[in-house]
Amino acid sequence: MSPTLSIARQTFTEALRQPVYSVMLCSCVMIIHLQPPMAQYVFRAQEKLVTDAGLSVVLLGSWIAAAFCANRAINLEIESGTALLILSKPVGWFQFLLAKFIGILAAVLLFASTTGMALLITLQIAVDQYRYDFTVFYSMVAAYLGAQLVAGWFNYRRKTSYAKPAALITFAATFVGMAVTGLLPRYSSGRYVGPPTGHSIDVVYAIILVALAALAMGSIATALSTQLSVTTNVSCCLLFFFLGLISDHVYGVSMALADVELAHALYFWPLVALPLFILAWVAALKRYDRRKRADCRRWQVHAGFALVSLCCIGRAVIVFFSDVASRPPSPLMAMLAKPVGVIRNSVMTFLHAVIPNWQQFWMADALTSHKPIPAAYVGLSSIYAMLLIAGAIVIAYLLFIDREIGSRSST
Secondary structure (H helix, E strand, O other), rough: OOHHHHHHHHHHHHHHHOOOHHHHHHHHHHHHHHHHHHOOOOOOOOHHHHEEEHHHHHHHHHHHHHHHHHHHHHHHHHOOOOOHHHHOOOOOOOHHHHHHHHHHHHHHHHHHHHHHHHHHHHHHHOOOOOOOOOHHHHHHHHHHHHHHHHHHHHHHHHOOOOOHHHHHHHHHHHHHHHHHHHEEEEEEEEEEEEEEOOOHHHHHHHHHHHHHHHHHHHHHHHHHHHOOOOOHHHHHHHHHHHHHHHHHOOOOOOOOOOOOHHHHHHHHHHHHHHHHHHHHHHHHHOOOOOOOOOOOOHHHHHHHHHHHHHHHHHHHHHHHHHHOOOOOOOHHHHHHHHHHHHHHHHHHHHHHHOOOOOHHHHOOHHHHOOOOHHHHHHHHHHHHHHHHHHHHHHHHHHHOOOOOOOHHHOO
């Protein structure tokens, strides 16, 4: 385990040294602290908006930072060929990839912990609709500015990286601020009243769940970085995020379709075939240089697939504006509805199990309605997140073993 830990520590250090990591961390922390003034004129809903916005910043900021860190730690090393320097030593491919995962997820955990603690401090500041604890607010702003000054001093005097000290000092300042605000009494009418209030355990559980979702999303971004660039990686992660948010709704609606409704839906089969034609279109262009018929031109491939795609879209539009839904389905569609329903049940159950369900980690609605979050639920969600991370590691290994290393250097 010594080489694995060494590579993981180096990956974690390199992630913190990236300027984008430090800039995103400081920006997310300040965005969270500025939420109370932004929600000042939303009557009776300030706490909800601060909580929702803060949890969103924790989640989205963490996985975007993970995508950038993974691109630097894996994709650029593979393309430039520097990964061969490590793989030439007694370090296996899986060991190398596992170490990269540990280092990147450690950086994601640091990011999510810092922004989560900033949210706890912000909820202590936003104690009233128009009265804020400006003592804590200005103290935290001064602490963050001081972190940047200290990091700049280290960079100037000791010639070290600016980003790494800035991130670590920001984490330390946020941790101290969270501990101090948890010991303060309730702030009311410009003074502290009563015993120390502490931090709500339900809010802490909600932040832990969001941090677990950030780790799972970071593992997906790390797995995709073995094949994709950072822009494509972020786009794919956004697609996974969107699909995970609507998976419960789509699964419930599709499983609730009756046989008659499914028979009417079969009239829109061209829309199902359209993605297949587009995939075949892309595959044909990828293999165009290896075509057997030399007289086939590229514009002919585009024209053929474009014509088929327009026919599918036109057929679906005609069916949509006709009165198909008001008439009984044809005997053929009624006969096909039952086997299609069986296939529908199997496919939707499989997709619902495979696609990460991010709603399991989002407890903002429970906090707004003042419903308790059980500790057992947090434990089960932790197991679910660990399974997602393990699956991402396996997928990353399968993608990594077929990747050509040093493609950029060879060109």
